[in-house]
Amino acid sequence: MRVAIIGAGISGLALAYYLQKLGVRYDLFECEAEVGGVIKSVQQGAYQLELGPHSLQMNNELQELLQELKLEDEVIRPATKTQDRYIRKDGAYHCIPASPRRLLLDSFFHWRTKLKITQEYKLPPQEVPEETVSQFFKRRFGQDVVDYLVQPVVAGIYGGDPDKLLLEKTFPVLKEIERTHGSVLKGLDLQLDIPRKPVISLQNGLQTLPKAIASKLVSLHVDHEVEMIHRAKGKYLLSIRHDVEGLADEEFDAVVVALPAHAAAELLDFTTPGLAAALHNVTYAPMTVVHTAYRKHAIGHPIDGLGAMHPRKEEPFSSGTVWSSSLFPRICPDDEVLFTSYVGGSQSPELAHLPDAEILLRVHEELTENYQISAKLPAFQHLYRWPAALPQADMFITDVHQLAQLLEAEQLYACTNWIAGPGIPDCVRYAKHLAQKIFSQRPSLP
Template sequence: MRVAIIGAGISGLSLAYYLQKLGVRYDLFESAPQVGGMMKSVKRGAYQLELGPHSLQMNQEMQELVQELKLEDEVIRPATKSLNRYIRKDGEYHCVPTSPKRLLLDSFFHWRTKLKITQETKLPPEEVPEETVSHFFKRRFGQEVVDYLVNPMVAGLFAGDPDKLLLEKTFPLLKDLERQHGSVLKGLDMQQDLPRKPVFSLLNGLQTLPEAIASKLVSLHVDHKVEMIHRSRGKYLLSIQHDVEGLADEEFDVVVIALPAFAAAELLDFTTPGLAAALHNVTYAPMTVVHTAYRKHAVGFPLDGFGALHPQKEEPFSLGAIWSSSLFPRICPDDEVLFTSFVGGSQASDLANLPDADILLQVHEELRENYQISTKLPAFQHCYRWPAAFPQADMFITDVDQLTQLLEKEQLYACANWISGPAVHDCVMYAKQLAQKIYSQRPSFP
């Protein structure tokens, strides 16, 4: 068996790594000269900046990967013991309680909303076809929960709009709790003892992870853009730019697409026009990442947590900010603090497209107001644009999932965040499972 993997983001790299461990022959093609996709870290003077994911969650797959790649000494745990999340409401930041019981005791929600929350356990479960995140939470907890908890969380995690994202694709666990226990709160009470996945970073940036995986791969081909996939007599042939190794003459039994949906659509227009058409419909949210540093003495707000999110009801400029230097102090000078702000998302996509100077200025002004910053100018600012940052799990993603499953019968697979979920640990876990699935089919090949 021989497998072609197209795309060397974290999904394609992880799949190649796990196939190699299983002894499956593969070739991994990447059109760019470097690997990693959105896992991008840069050094700007004294500042270590994450342009993609800011931190990773340490689930079982990530723990094993870090150990096998011998990256244990690179792992950085959060410096602060407090991973509190804050949400802006009525012009002030409020620490979000970490449990439903604490939420009922806190003053964050109106008493009518608290009453609605207490009655959630009595509501009968419902099956709503293609239910959105907003509809689900409004049905079970009320509109204020949607406006001031769900909206900022969905925007922060997925750059998405809860009025459009599907519940079962975005928060499948919550729907399972309603089905199994008749109530989300009852289900959460039964799972309250489950340990939270700790977050971590890496000493020289998170880009270290994809580069470490790439260094272990024996069949990685960068600067090799696959332009077309041909299927003939049950085998696959690839048209490849800069094919100095003659790989276009090789036959592949399996092809795995590990590209963004829009890139996969262009590649598959000829091979599988049905899936290509569905992939063309996948929506991506733009995002601009802004890093801003200030001298510590100029910041009047205590940065004792992970960061803060902004509901759309508050009419903010940014979606919120991570208090990066509170988590990982080494990333900026000792006498400074570093914020990572996020502008855009599907609910404010026009803001992500403003000129750099406008974005930098408005982020600075918003930070000054929100965090009682006395200085007129930041010590440092940097912005980076992702025109297509996050695939949106809306109604169009359902067709993609169904068609992708059907094409697995023809040994054409997908391994990307539009099918696994956007979190890095989800991509790695999905890649590991797919490697096992492909490996299990070896006997079916001559």
């Protein structure tokens, strides 16, 4: 059996790695000279910047992968004593309680909202077709919880709008809890004191991970752009630009598309027009990432935790800010603090497209106000744009998932964040499971 994997982001790399471990022949094609996709780490003088994901949230598959790649000594754990996250409300930052029970004891919500939360136990479960995240939380907890907790959290994870994202595609475990226990709070009772999964980084940036995987692969082909997929007599052939290795003459038993939705759609227009049409409809959130540094003595607000989220009701410029140097101090000079701010997302896409100078100035002004910064100018600023940062699990994604599932019978698979989930650990887990599925479906030897 031979498998073609198209796209060397974290999903394609991880899939190739796991297939190689299982002894399945593969060829991994990447149109760029560099692997990693949205994982991008750069060094700008004394500053180590993450232009994509700012950290990794550990799960079993990721931990195992880091061990196998011998990256354990590269792991950097947060320097901050807490993993607290904050939300801005009424012009001040409030620490988010780690559990519903603590939320009821905290002063973050008005007593009327807390009373509504306590009544959730009494509400019967409902089956609402294509229920959005906002609809679910408003139905069970009230609008205030949507505005000041759900909306900023969804913006932080997905760059998304809870009014549009489907609950079953974003937080399916909550829907399952409601079905099983009749109450979300009741179902979560046994999990109240489970600690949050730790976040980590790597010494030379997160791009260390895709580079380490790539170094182990025996059939990785960079600067190879796959232009078309052909299917004939149950086999797949690829049209490849700059095919110096003659790989276009090879037959493949299976093809895995590990590309962003729109790139995948263009590639599949001829082979599977139905899936291609659905992929063209997938919505992406634009995001502009801004790194800003100040001297420590200029900051009047305590910085200890992961960062802060900004509800839309507060009319912020950025959707949130990670306190990057609070987590990983060595990424900037010792006497400075580095913030990473996120501008845009699907709720405010127009902000992501403002001119560079305006974005940099408005981020500086917002940070100055929020953190009582006395400096007139930052010590350092850097901007990077993602025109299509994160796929949105809205009403259009359902058709994509259904069609992708049906095409697996033809040995055509998808392995990417629009099917696996937004996080790097999600993609690694999905790649491992898909590798095992492909291995189990290989033809048996006579």
